[in-house]
Amino acid sequence: METIKNVLVGQSGGPTAVINASLAGVYETARAMGAEHVYGMRYGIQGLLQEQIVDLNECLSDKMDIELLKRTPASYLGSCRFRLPNPDVDEEPYKQLFHLFEKYEIGAVFYIGGNDSMDTIARLAAYGAKVKSSIRFIGVPKTIDNDLMFTDHTPGYGSAAKYIAATIKGIICDSSVYNLNSVTVVEIMGRHTGWLAGAASLAAGADCNGPDMILLPERAFDEKAFLAKVSQLEKERHTLVIAVSEGVKNKDGEFLCDLVSGPGAVDAFGHKAALSGTARYLADLIKAHLGCKTRAVELSVLQRCASPLASRTDVTEAYQVGGAAVEAAFRGETGKMCTIYRVSDIPYRTETGLTDVSRVANKEKCVPDEWISEDGMHVTPEFARYARPLIQAELHPFYVDGVPRHLHL
Amino acid sequence: METIKNVLVGQSGGPTAVINASLAGVYETARAMGAEHVYGMRYGIQGLLQEQIVDLNECLSDKMDIELLKRTPASYLGSCRFRLPNPDVDEEPYKQLFHLFEKYEIGAVFYIGGNDSMDTIARLAAYGAKVKSSIRFIGVPKTIDNDLMFTDHTPGYGSAAKYIAATIKGIICDSSVYNLNSVTVVEIMGRHTGWLAGAASLAAGADCNGPDMILLPERAFDEKAFLAKVSQLEKERHTLVIAVSEGVKNKDGEFLCDLVSGPGAVDAFGHKAALSGTARYLADLIKAHLGCKTRAVELSVLQRCASPLASRTDVTEAYQVGGAAVEAAFRGETGKMCTIYRVSDIPYRTETGLTDVSRVANKEKCVPDEWISEDGMHVTPEFARYARPLIQAELHPFYVDGVPRHLHL
Incomplete structure (x- = not known):
């Protein structure tokens, strides 16, 4: 040698x-x-x-x-x-x-x-x-x-997870100041796996319930089940915050972010409109079906460079x-x-x-199936047990x- | 008494x-x-x-x-x-x-x-x-x-300004990792005044040039002058980062964010498409006219609750x-x-x-005219002299x- x-x-x-x-x-x-x-x-x-x-x-x-x-x-x-x-x-x-x-x-x-x-x-x-x-x-x-x-x-991962957890916690504070019902959908990176979206669960603690729902790319999006759950949670809670991975797909394998614009939508310059995201799609969906005030937030590049x-x-x-x-x-x-x-x-x-x-x-390593809640719309405590030490x-x-x-x- | x-x-x-x-x-x-x-x-x-x-x-x-x-x-x-x-x-x-x-x-x-x-x-x-x-x-x-x-x-204001300055600095780091030309447009709050957008200038220091352009609502948007400046700066620099106030209007008094979608654009559910922002409009504009890679980032609610x-x-x-x-x-x-x-x-x-x-x-108090650069697309050093102490x-x-x-x- x-x-x-x-x-x-x-x-x-x-x-x-x-x-x-x-x-x-x-x-x-x-x-x-x-x-x-x-x-x-x-x-x-x-x-x-x-x-x-x-x-x-x-x-x-x-x-x-x-x-x-x-x-x-x-x-x-x-x-x-x-x-x-x-x-x-x-x-x-x-x-x-x-x-x-x-x-x-x-x-x-x-x-x-x-x-x-x-x-x-x-x-x-x-x-x-x-x-x-x-x-x-x-x-x-x-x-x-x-x-x-x-x-x-x-x-x-640990730093991105810490940014996501702290930011989701801030957004939960921000979204609850008015005495109004609202749903905030927060888009998190992760085209193929839900590790980053799952980190939103780390916002939870003695002073915060954490996000109400988390959608990961490991599970196909089920519109009916999703709307039913939002509708049910809305009755119980003042405001909802939903974390969603950018890579969530429907049962046909289509990315939700590809479905945002109506067919043939163009930008102000006549070009095919840019994809404006999974959170936007879900916020529009909730508004169209449940009529409540919605807001889409994209964490964008900040989550990887903070x-x-x-x-x-x-x-x-x-x-x-x-x-x-x-x-x-x-x-x-x-x-x-x-x-x-x-x-x-x-x-x-x-x-x-x-x-x-x-x-x-x-x-590619995905989030284990047993760390995703049964309805596919949150993570289990095992996820936090795994991820919590990484943001300390x-x-x-x-x-x-x-x-x-x-x-x- | x-x-x-x-x-x-x-x-x-x-x-x-x-x-x-x-x-x-x-x-x-x-x-x-x-x-x-x-x-x-x-x-x-x-x-x-x-x-x-x-x-x-x-x-x-x-x-x-x-x-x-x-x-x-x-x-x-x-x-x-x-x-x-x-x-x-x-x-x-x-x-x-x-x-x-x-x-x-x-x-x-x-x-x-x-x-x-x-x-x-x-x-x-x-x-x-x-x-x-x-x-x-x-x-x-x-x-x-x-x-x-x-x-x-x-x-x-000081805390929002500190968040904006630090975040713009992070985005400048993030946008310069690849050896490619790109333009990132960052949308900052401020419907009527440019105090928040101007705070992007505080990213500048010994280790950072700060944003290349800053657009404030105090000045009407001039498309021709804007594109000419982007085109010129693009020749000189690897990557551009442009900070823009959400409230920028054109000469006809229309908000740029109202112009994003093509006429009659609808969302996936047939409703009028939500406004996707001033940064999106400018990113689309630059791409359509100059053909370069663009990205729109919206700081969203984070700037007020961080x-x-x-x-x-x-x-x-x-x-x-x-x-x-x-x-x-x-x-x-x-x-x-x-x-x-x-x-x-x-x-x-x-x-x-x-x-x-x-x-x-x-x-409402606006940014003083003499703190906006002559071409209306940046702030002067007086702005930083005023705002810098507030983020210390x-x-x-x-x-x-x-x-x-x-x-x-």
């Missing part, structure tokens, strides 16, 4: 509040273990193919930079949504990349991302083995969607998986993804582990001039 | 992050000055007419309750949007209210709200004078819109105007609104003052089980 001189790290896929904490974990651990240079890919593997490389030794020399980096949302290095081709069909990008690895004397490559990014690591590791390279390739999990297999959860509501547990674990990935590479591992293993719920304790990256790539504690930004200070390249 | 035995306080209009800090200021000051009971109106004057009254002595006996109250968004007592009639036309509600004041031995009434609420105080004070009542009526300013006259600013981003300056001042209102009533003042007077910008210092509530009622410092929620703990009746 050859020693590692320099390492290379990239970020890929959508932003999270803690992806940069993983970068800090990779950087600090690699330096501590003796790497001379830690290089960063600008805009992931796509930027790397254009040799967009930065020397992180120059950017992160002060411990203050590391603290700022941990508190900076989105992707410090920039990101991409780019998949490597099958090398049997097109070997060119692999040749290019391995040439760059040689040029920069790279002994290990780390890629922080979701299941698409794990596909990149799997392909690079397989190609490396084929060409008998000694370079190690390790994946670092990241996604607010929490849909990666073989890990208890993914860094990024550093003021980062979970300290999440930041810490994001850092740890970054560090553990480096340790694994220095031990000689390759083609692996770092995982989080939950030792116990109470007290909450985790360890890092490793799994074959090819087992993770391109797969805070890591506040450094506020400068009234706003969070970030670190940028 | 008669002594004051009990006092009554109500909250009115839309939620803010700090309206309950004003309530805490009224409560604690009134008790400290010798009031036996501090009663609260449930759902403002509308609930009061149904004798929905709570004894706050019973709800706020522990100092911990006061601290939680200061950190609870929306309206602890509940709110209403209700205007008292002209007493010459309909005296009945006045008789009812003054009968209740007598029944509960009320010596002073405080109403925390915006310009509609100041109308209520003005009418009650005028009626009180007419019937020779010794009860004092004092208004406590509150509105995220910052549109009240004769006060440097309104409590509630306790995690409350400004400590705002919380403190909200508490102070509540207390100053009580002091004024005990001095014998009536028919007044408490104001904030800025002593200096650097260091930022304020004092509380008083103004005739009838001068404030039903009027934080008052973090008490996090319990990972989410902010609130106080509820």
